[in-house]
Amino acid sequence: MGDKLGTTKTNALTDALEATRQNVGQRCGIRLILDQLDDADAATVTEWFRQPSISGAHIGRALTHAGHRVSTDSIGRHRRGECRCET
Ligand SMILES: [Zn+2]
Numbered sequence: 290m291g292d293k294l295g296t297t298k299t300n301a302l303t304d305a306l307e308a309t310r311q312n313v314g315q316r317c318g319i320r321l322i323l324d325q326l327d328d329a330d331a332a333t334v335t336e337w338f339r340q341p342s343i344s345g346a347h348i349g350r351a352l353t354h355a356g357h358r359v360s361t362d363s364i365g366r367h368r369r370g371e372c373r374c375e376t
Pocket of ligand 1: 318319320367372373374
């Protein structure tokens with residue numbers, strides 16, 4: 290009985306670890322926003338990321354102003370290619 294309890298606990302934690310890794314690995318906040326935008330807007334935002342003169346904080350404020358909440362950290366990761374986007 291004690292063994293069964295222990296096994297259940299371990300499996301739950303393993304599941305949690307797997308679920309968290311999937312969320313972190315596959316979900317990029319920028320990709321989620323781009324998917325919501327129409328083609329023209331998505332192209333505009335993609336162009337912002339290519340412009341070194343536009344800071345990540347600036348992009349973040351613009352997206353938030355447009356109703357898309359995103360963190361500057363997400364923008365930085367997306368820009369450096371540290372997310373899982375295929376751009
Ligand atoms: Zn990304």
